[in-house]
Amino acid sequence: MNSSAASPAPGPLVAGLVMARDVSKTFGSRKALDGVSLSVAAGEMVALIGPSGSGKSTLLRSITGLQTIDAGSGQIDVFGVCVQKNGRTTGAVRAARQKLGMIFQQFNLVGRLSLFSNVMLGALGRLPGWRGLLGVWPGADKTRAMAALHRVGVADYAAQRANTLSGGQQQRGAIARALVQGAKGILADEPVASLDPVSARKVMELLVELNRRDGLGVIITLHQVDYAIRYCDRVIALKAGKVVYDGPSTSLDTKQLIDIYGPEFEDAFWETKA
């Protein structure tokens, strides 16, 4: 959306997209996250990988405050503002969510609303209460929603109910919703796991384009290691709630993959081994 985002400005200190320090989360007796610390800069494209149950989704959901982390020293900052501390979300979490588009595996559109209405919901965070409650959207926001739908290629289905659309169409609608939010970053939780390979590639390419052209920071959890390597510059791997790899995707080798996934690591490739 803004043209100056093409290169990460070195001048003033730009607060990073996410800064997590010593984050833990326990479900019953199982540690989903175990002292995770990481920081992601504003314009990065980062893949979060790891076997199922390694804590990828939990981490993403904690960043946007859909989940609280364990009480203690753990803290999460989004764009330099603390959103979670000592096991509670702070008052700043709503403002932070507005700047972060969240893409879910199951799309999480409201099925009985039209695709257009779903995308309009992206404006809720910045409209005065009554307008958002009654669905009286300002004209400028409507135009913005249609532009977003046009950009992701599903403007033709704007009037259709979301639950009549295919998975790929719904997921692109979800991305359009993030665009209407005016998000500065996108968190995508297994965005392609429920899609066929063709739709999956389209969605991945869309996310890459938002990163490269609009300078949006993208953190994406992926089952498929080949997708992580192909589309993302940096990979963070989790195993049993701990960060076991954090570095450029190009230097992930077989030994490290065996470390992360075990000897059957090739199962974690969708198409072919890279």
Next chain:
Amino acid sequence: MTDAAHAAGPIPKAPRKSLGAWALDVLIWGGVLMLLVYSVGDVDLGNIGKLFSNAESTQTFARELLRPDFTDWRIFVEKMWETIQIALWGTFIAVFAAVPMGLAAARNVSPVWVVTPVRWLMNLLRSIPDLVIGLLFVVAVGLGPLPGVLAIALNTAGVLAKLFSEAVESIDKGPVEGVRATGATKLHEIVWGVIPQVAPLWTSFALYRFESNSRSATVLGLIGAGGIGQVLFDRMNAFDFRDVSAIVVVVVIAVTLIDMLSQAMRKRLL
């Protein structure tokens, strides 16, 4: 993910009902049977023969009923209409009250300290029969349709709030999280994430209650809460069985029409 190691060895036995489960079944059904036998005397089941031995009075009664007298049909239809209006307003007020109560009583929307007291209130409203509430309101505001409206409103509010809250508890939480993740407020989440998911079911429940309320409103007339029931009661006391018969015909036709109408509406919704 099928593992070759799991498939080896003898085929496991099919699950069997445990002895404890058998004993419980016998206890429950045996208990119900005993209760039925024990209650035969208390409900005067032995007197069922009077239905036939009293043949003469039964016959006059039946003969009168078979010859409905429609001379007062204007009054009957007018009063039937009043009954339907009682049901309509009673249901409308109930829906109004049940929406906030239903949301407040849903565990996935409201905190426990709200859910528990609201559920108590709902149970209280449902546990008092509308006939009893009606009697209280007749004392309070006098004879006429208003006590009927209020009685139906209170009772139905309790029933609908329970049905509404159960519908809310069975929604998919994904879309709600989708709305929350945009930076929306709690109220936005309910309006855009919850209500669209439950709207068809809620409407269907409300229409169904309107159907059954138009029957309840008829009965409420018996205690002086207006409508066709009051006329029915008066004619019954005056032994005008031919009028009673005509009134029953009017009620049956009206209730059937409402049933059909609301069924057609509900079908369109789901």
